[in-house]
Amino acid sequence: MTALYKDANRPVSERVADLLARMTPEEKFAQMHALWLVLDEHGEHRERTDLSDEFAGVSAQAALAQRLKLGVGQITRPLGTHIVDAKRGVRAANRLQKTLVEETRLGIPALFHEECLVGLLCKDATLFPSSLNYGSTWDPQLIKRAAWHIGQEARSTGCKQGLAPVLDVSRDVRWGRTEETFGEDPWLVGVMACAYVEGLQGEKGDMLATLKHYVGHSFSEGARNHAPVHLGFCELNDTFLLPFEMAVKMAKAGSLMPAYHDIDNQPGHSDHFLLTTLLREQWGFDGIIVADYGGVSLLHQHHGISHDAAESAALSFNAGLDVELPKDDCARHLAQAVERGLISMAKVDEIVARVLTVKFRLGLFEHPYTDEQGIRLQSDDTRQVARDVATRSLTLLENNGILPLSGTPRVAVVGPTADDPLALLSGYSFPVHLIISDMLEETTQVTTPLAALRKQLGEENVRYAKGCHIIEKRMAGAPVFPGDASGKPMQQSPVSMDQRLIPEAVRVAQESDVVIACVGDLAGLFQSGTVGEGSDTDSLTLPGVQQQLLEALVATGKPVVVVMTGGRPYNLQGLETRVAAWMMAWAPGQEGGHAIADVLTGRAEPQGRLVVSVPKSAGAMPYYYNHKLKSGGTPYAFHFGSRYPFGYGQSWTQFEYGQPVLLTPEVPIEGDIRLQVRVKNVGERSGNEVVQIYVRDNVASMVRPVKELKAFQRVALSPGKSATLTFTLPVDMLNFTRRDGKRIVEAGEFELQVGASSADIRGRVTVSVTGETRVLPQQWKMLSHCEVNDSQ
Template identity: 35%
Template sequence: MHVRFPRHPARSLAPACALLSLALLLPSASAAPDASTAATPQPQPQEQPQQDAHARIEALISRMTVQEKAGQLSLYGPADIDTPNNPQAGWRNAQQETADVRAGRLTGLFNNAGLEGKRRLQQIAIKESRLGIPLIFGADVIHGFRTMFPMPLAEASSWEPALAERTARAAAVEATADGFRWTFAPMVDIARDARWGRGLEGVGEDVFLAKQFAAARVRGFQGTDLSRPDSMLATPKHFAAYGAAEGGLDYNVSDISERTLREVYLPPFRAALDAGALSVMSAFNEIGGVPSTANPALLTGVLRDEWKFRGFVVSDYTADEELVEHGYAANPREAAKQAFMAGTDVSMQSGLYMRYLPDLVASGEVPMARLDEAVRRVLRVKQKLGLLDDPMRGLDGLPAAQRPENPEFIALARESARRSIVMLKNDRMLLPLPKAGTKIALIGPFAEGTIDLMGAWSLFPGQSAPVGIDQGLRNALGPNSSVNVVRGSGIESALPGGIDAAVAAARDADVVLLAIGESQKMSGEARSRSDIGLPQAQQDLAEAVAATGKPVVVLLSNGRAMALKGAVRNARAILVTWFLGVQTGNAIADVVFGDFNPSGRLPVSFPQTAGQVPYYYGHKRTGRPSPESAPGTAFKTRYVDATNEALYPFGHGIGFSPVRYDSVELSSERMPLAGTLRVRATVTNTGSRDAEEVVQLYIAERAASVTRPVRELKGFRKLAIAPGASETVEFTLTADDLSFIGRDMKPTVEPGEFDLWVAPSAAGGIRKRFVLTRD
C-alpha cells in the first residue's frame, strides 16, 4: 500500500467506495449504539481528565492558523526515498521535510525507518514548531514488524481469533519500540474473487469469520489502553467494498447493491470499530459512480451519523488526488474539496490538503467548522495515544535491528505458522512421515530458503530470513537426515536440466515433498492474476515427478485460493502452507512428521477451475438450481464442463485422525422471536491420535421477503478430542443471528422455516430444521 524502505521497492495501498442510495444516509436499526457505548453519567474523578484534554485541544485549535490546521491533516512518506512503483506525489527532500515539521505543515510520517530520524523530527516538532504539536509515526504493520508471522489470510486458517490477537500484540510491541504508534491494519475487506491479489491481507470470503478476526486484531494492536507506549492505533481498511473489485482487478470499480454492501462488506468494519479502532482508511475503488474517498454517504452517513464514529478517516495513498483520474474531480483543488467535505479528514501523500485547504476556507467553499472538526479528531487521537503528554515515548530505545530477537515471539511465530497450515487431503494416510528410514526428495522452486516464504509486506529492517523448508526438515530429522533437495524449475520458468534432476531424485526417494506455488510478488497489492493456477513450468515439473509413481506430498505456498489440476490435484497429500513467515520451514516440518496435528481450515473456497471465480459458498439461490442427483440436467444453473461445487469448500481441512459427526439435537423445533435455540452436537474422534476439530454452524432461511444465501456461518468451536473420545459442543442462536437487511435497507427478522447444519465445512454436515415464530 504505502512507501517502503530503501532496500525494497515501494508499495501503494487500497481501494475506494461510492455513492450510495438515499437510504444509506438514513440511520438503520443496527446504527444505535449498544449499551456498552451509550453515554452514561460517570463519576467526576473520571470525567475531569477528559474535560482537561478537551480544553487543551480546543485551546490549541483556537491558536492555530489555517495553514497549521491543514498541516495536522497532511501525512507523508519519508523524504529522499525513490519509490518508482507509487505515484510521484508529495515527495520532499530531507531539507524540505525538516522545514515542514518546523512550520507545522504535516501531522506525521509513515514507513520512515530508524529511531534516530524519528527522534530528530519529533524534537523539532515539539521544540521548534510554533505550537509544539507532536508528530505521529505510522507504518504498514500487516503481519509482523521484526518477527514476521503468517500473512493474515494464512492466519485466518487457524480459525482462532485469539491467536491473531496475540500476533498483533507482538507486532505492536516490536513496532512501537521503533517509534511507530499507528498501523494501517487490519485489512477487513471481504474477498470472494481469488484473482484479486490483496485477499492475502484479509480473512477471506465469510462475514462472520471476518468480524471475529477484525475485532481480535484491533484488540491486539491497541491493547487495553491506547496511551501505553506499546499500543498502536489500528486502522481497519479499506472503507469499503475494495474486495469486490470487478474482475479481481486491483483499484477497479466495485459495482454492488446497497444490500450487499450492508450485509457483506460493512459488518467487519463495524466489528473493528466496536473493538475500539479510532482511524479508518478510505478505499481506492468507487461504488455506484462515486469514489469512496469522496463519498459523503459512506464517510459521513454511515461512519458518523449511523455508527457515531469519533475517530478520523485517512485517505489511502494519493486516493484524494486520484479523484481526477477517476473523472470525478476536474482538477486537484476540486479533488481536495470533494474528499474533505465528504469526510476524509487526513490526506496521505498527495499534499492536496496543505496546498488547497487554506484557499478553500478563505473562499468559503470549506467551512471553518469542518476544518476545526477534522483537526479536533486528529488531536483527540494523538491525545489518547499519550503523544500530547509524552511525545518521545517509544523513541528512546535501541533500533529494531540492534535489539535481540524475542524468543517468545519466535515461538509464537512457529505456533501461528503450524496452526495456519491446512491439510486438504491425505490419501491412505501418507502423512505423517516417519522420521527414521525414509528417503525424502524435496523438489520445487520453494524447496530451499527463500524470501518468498515471507509473503508481501515484509518491509522493515532487522528481520531474520525465513527458515527454509529444507532447513526445517533437517532441523526435525537431525544430522543424519536423508533429504535430497532439487529445485527442478524456477517459479515461472524452466531450469536447464531441472526436470531431469528432479525425476532422478524422485526415483531414488521413498516419498517426494513437492514445494510449489506462488512467489512473494504473485500475491499482494497490484498482483491480480487472470489465471489462478500454477505457472506452467511448475505444472510441468509436477507432472514429471508424478510420472515416477512415487508418492507425492504437495506443499503449496500461496496467497489466494488456487485452481489445482493434474498431478497437483491428484497428489496423495496436499498441504496448503500459504506464506507462513519467519518460521515456515520448522512449522511445515512439525506437520509433515506429525509433531503437530494439522488443525487449519480454509477461509476461502478452492474452485475446481479458474472459470468459476468469483466463487464463494454463501451464494444466492436461483430459480433453476442444478439438482445434485442429476447434475447434467439441461436449462439449469450449471456449467457444461464442470459441476457447481468447490474442489475444496470453505471450512474444509482434515487432521491425522478421522472425526465423525454423530448427532445434532435442538432444544426445540420452534424458536420464539424473543427466545433462543440451543444446538448440541456430538463429535467423535475415531482415530488413534489426538484431534482438533473446527465444528461449524450454518443456517439458511427457506423463504423470506429478500432472497437469502444457501448457507451462512453463524458460529464455530474448535474442539480438542482424545483418541476414541466424543465431545459435545453447544451453540445458542438468537433472533440477531437470523436477521438480514430487509427491503427498507434496515435489519429485520422474519418468522419462517430455517435449515441448520452442524458441519466440518460449508458442504455437508448434519441437517436439522426449525421454525422461527412470533411468540
C-alpha cells in the same frame, strides 16, 4: 503560564478547544496530512521520491524545514520506508519529533504510522504469517495474541498507528490482495478482525488499528486492482460492511481507511454516505479516517470527478476524511480550496479537532519520544506465537496415508519455494514490500522448509533440487504505478518458463523414497511478483512451469507430497487424486519452515481449515461458498464449484458427529437459539476438530445465500473421547438488509446445519422464529457462543 492544552489533567475536549483556538489556518491544514520522509538522526531529513510521485502528480514543494515549522499530522512509515536499523530509525524519528515539539510555535507532536498486517514493517521485526493463515487457524484468541505481540514491537519503535487489519471479504481469488484477507465469510472476517484490533490496540488503547479497505475492495471488476465494484447497498451491507460494523462497534477500532475503487460510480474517498452518515452517525465511529496512499489525488488523476488537487482535497475532507496519506499531494492546496469556497474553515476545525483528540488520547503530548533502548524485536515469545499461528494454520487437503512421515525415509525436497525465504512471506512483509531487487540479506531470520527438514530428518536423508524458477530475478516494481497505463509500456510477466531444471529434479526424486514438492507463488507489489497488491492473475494454474514439474515428479511413481505456499489457492490440474498428499501452507512467515516440517513429520497436527474455497477453475470465479442458489447458472455449470470448500481440512484422526439437538425448537424474534451436538474422536490419534454451524433462511422476503456461517468451535479430543458442544445463536444474527437500508430479522423457519465444512454437513435441524419483523437497533447482538463439556 502553561497553556491549557498542555495540562494533562484537563479533559481532552477542553485541551482540543484551547489548542484549536490558538492555531492559524496553515497550522490547521498541516494537521490534515502526513509527510513521507527518509529520516536522519542528525536532522538532515529528506522527502522520499520515487515512482509514487509520478502516480500522485507531485511537483516541486517548499523547503522541508519551512514546512515543518507549521507542524504535521503524521509521519509515514519512519522505519518502514527504507532499510534502517531500528535503533537508528528511532533516533532519527526522535530528532524529527524534537523539531516539532520544541522548535515550533505550538509544539504539536506528529503521529508515526507503520504497516503491521503481518508484523511490523521494519528491519529485523518478526515476520508473521499472512492474514489467510490467521483466518485458517479458526482461533480468534490466538490471533489476538499475535496482534498483541505485533503491537508491542510497533510500540517499542514509536509507532502509534498500524495500517491493519484488512477486512476485505474474499470473493475472487484471482485478486492479488486475497492474501491480505481473513477469508470469504463476512462474519468470520469480522470475528478475526475484532480479535486483531483488540490485540493490536491493547487494553490501554494507546495504539490505533486501522480498518481497511472501506469497502468492497475485494469484489472489483475482474478481480483487478482498483477496478470498479458493482454492488447494491443490500449486498454491500450484508457482506462487505458487516466486518467493519463489528470492528467499529465491538472492538472500538481507532482508525479506518477508504479504498481506491468506486462503487456505482462513487469513489470511496469522496463517499459522504459511507464515511460520515453510516460510519460516524449511524455506527458511532469516533476515530480518524486516513486516506489510502494517493487515494485523494486519484479523484482527479484517475476517477475524473474533480478538476484539480484543491477540489479533490475538498471532496475527500467534506466526505469525512481526516488525514491525507502518505503526504500532502492535495492537502497542501487547502488554503486555495477555502478561498474558492470548496470547503469551510468550520469543516477544517471539525477535522482538526478529531486529529488532535486522537493525539491527546494516545498521550503523544506527554510522551512524544521513544526510548531507543527499549526496542524489542524478535523476542522468544513473539517468535513462538508466529510459529504457533503458522503451525495451526496448515491445512491438509489430501492424504493417502503417507503423512505423517514415519521412520527415516530418503526424502527429495524439490521445488522453487523449498529454499526461498521470500516464498514464505506475504506482500506486506518488510523484505517483500520494499520491492528491492535483492532482499535476501533481510531474510536471515526465515527458516525455509528445506532447512527445517534437514534439521529434523538429518542432512544425509534429504536431497534437494530446485526443479524450476518462478521468477529468476526479483526486480523492483512495475514500470507503471497502479492506475492507467495509457501511453506507457505494458508490464511484461516476470514469470520464468524455463524447464531445464526439471530433469535434475526427476533424477533426485527417483533416488528417494518420498518427494516433498514445494510449489506456489511469490508475493510482490505491482506485478513484481505473482500475488500481492497489483499482482492479479487470470489463471489458477501454478505460475510458470510448476505444473510441468509436478507432472514429471508424479510420473516417476514416487509418492509426491505437495506443499503449496502463497497468497491464493491454485489447482493441480487433475493431479489432486494422483499426489500422495497436498498441504496448503499459505504464506507462513519466518517460522513457516519449522511449522511445515513439524506437520510433515507428525510432531504437530494439521489443524487448519480453509477460509477460501479452492475453485475448480478460474472459470468458476467469482466463487464463494455462501453464494445464492442461482449463482451456478441454469443448468448448473459444470465448471462451477469447489473440490475443497470453505471450512474443509483433514486431520490425523476422524471425528464422529451425533445428531444435533435443538434445545429451542421455537424462539421469539428477540431471543436466542440453542443447539447441542456431541462430537467423538473415533480415530487412533489425538486431534482437533472445528465444528461449524451454518444457517439457511428457508423463505425470506429477499434472496438469501444458500448458507451462512454463524458459529464455530475448535475442540481438541484424545482417541475415544467425546465432547458435548452447546451453541447459543442470537436471532439477531439471522438478519439481512432490507431495501430501505435497515437490518431486519423476519419470522419463519431457519435450517441449522452442523458440519465439518460448508459442504460436509453432518446434521440438520429446523428452528421456528416467531413474532413480527424486527428492525435491529444500533447495538445488536453480533456474536454466537459455545460451551464445551468434555465427557467419556
